[in-house]
Amino acid sequence: MSPASRTEPAAWRPSASLDALRARAAALGRIRAFFARAGVLEVETPALSRHATTDPSLTPFATRYRGPGHARGLTLYLHTSPEFPMKRLLAAGSGPVYQICRVFRNAERGPRHSPEFSLLEWYRPGFRLEDLMDEVAALVQTLAGRPLAVEHHRYGALFREHLGLDPHRADSAALAAAARAQGLEIRLEARDAWLDLLMSHCIEPRLPADRLCFVRDYPASQAALARIRAGDPPVAERFELFLGGMELANGFHELADPREQRRRFEEENRRRRQALPLDTHLLAALDAGLPDCSGVALGLDRLLMWLLGEDRIERVQAFAFEDA
Amino acid sequence: MIEVFFSIYCFGDAMASYNTNEFRGGLKIMLDGDPCVIIENEFVKPGKGQAFNRVKIRNLKTGRVVEKTFKSGESVEAADVVERELQYLYSDGSEWHFMDPESFEQYAADAKAMGDAAKWLKDQDLCTVTLWNGSPLIVEPPNFTVLEITDTDPGLKGDTSGGGGKPATLETGAVVRVPLFVQTGERIKVDTRSGEYVSRVKD
Secondary structure (H helix, E strand, C coil), X not given: CCHHHCCCCCCCCCXXXXXXXXXXXXXXXXXXXXXXXXXXXXXXXXXXXXXXXXXXXXXXXXXXXXXXXXXXXXXXEECCCCHHHHHHHHHCCCCCEEEEEEEECCCCCXXXXXXXXXXXXXXXXXXXXXXXXXXXXXXXXXXXXXXXXXXXXXXXXXXXXXXXXXXXXXXXXXXXXXXXXXXXXCCCCCHHHHHHHHHHHHHHHHCCCCCEEEXXXXXXXXXXXXXXXXXXXXXXXXXXXXXXXXXEEEEEEXXXXXXXXXXXXXXXXXXXXXXXXXXHHHHHHHHHCCCCEEEXXXXXXXXXXXXXXXXXXXXXXXXXXXXX | CHHHHHHHHHHXXXXXXXXXXXXXXXXXXXXXXXXXXXXXXXXXXXXCCCCEEEEEEEECCCCCEEEEEEECCCEEEECCEEEEEXXXXXXXXXXXXXXXXXXXXXXXXXXXXXXXXXXXXXXCCEEEEEEECCEEEEEECCCEEEEEEEXXXXXXXXXXXXXXXXXXXXXXXCEEEXXXXXXXXXXXXXXXXXXXEEEEECC
């Protein structure tokens, strides 16, 4: 488990095989061809921003600019996803856009996590969530070179099927009891943390590994940047794609309401130990008008892991985090 | 500043603790009052959600392996568990006595800590002893030991048809299967992990 105990002969050597690196390059080529055919524009947006995500589950790296214009220095954050500037492009009339970029997330390291990894993120004006899920499936099948079975699930139905409870209504005590019944002894405070525990420990492992499993209609409390569809219960218009036992992609029917966006930023910031500068440019762009769109971020390294049958992320990255 | 405070709090105190970020195979922690060793540690985190450390742990008292999930960032009490090479001295019937050959400090292990080790030990053998709060928790005999056969059936000499061997009692009381040609009074090498005969030893 410990990366230091790997048996590779020397730390200077790549952590991925040359074959894996060739497969990676080929996949990038096919992704670009896929989006060129679909008329989606490739863009690049800043990795360094004076604003940060307020999502309490993400920890951005902060760094310092000092130079012309900022003699005393300016704190900048490495992006955890290119979402905000891509939405500014959409508001400026870019039409459909995609981006392949390195993103940075502090405090995350494991077989499927690296503090530095590649996201493929794209936005489709006029697409409903269903349209975008179809396109995600088409892209993965193109890269796999074969058709794959597709399954659609609703978050609530999965909890009812596997745990016999309603995740939209059950309180923390009921979720804690369900966890105990599954042999999970742990202390958690937030209701959403209990949902995350049950989802990651009791439901995800039971999803078929060889099919594209889309899970949608997340609890409204886990909407992140997705719209919330009114109803009883209200649900987040958000989906996740699971494949090979891994969470591969996360998609939203994108929130476009600037007031609701500000409210969520501020609410998230209150839950953080230290508030982060919220993206006023994004709020201004939403004010100017974000076209009705759906967007998705796909973990490129994990997709490659699945394509190549690797179980550690550094086997598809040129160099492991530990040897970077 | 926060980190400095954290270190002092965790390690300047009598009760040391580990943050989940320090988890790795071999780390000794306390779980429900028992000393345990981490076998495997996996970081699990939904893209938009709570991070966990999913750990496979061996309870050092019972030997049982269990899975346990911690909230990432949580601190867990460290177990005061160390391994020492100790020399076996003698048994008084209820306890087995050992000595640290460097410090000459003596330790007494009970039958539970000895487990199967007792039947392989003779004076002066060096054992790997796991100490918990300074007391022997697990005693591991040397992987190989040489012992004299005190009793085995001689009548089977020359009979090579069975091939399955015969039982032999060793000087420590242990019984192992030996080839038919091995006789009482001979010394043999035994693998204590499997309890199997390895070879005859000629002086």
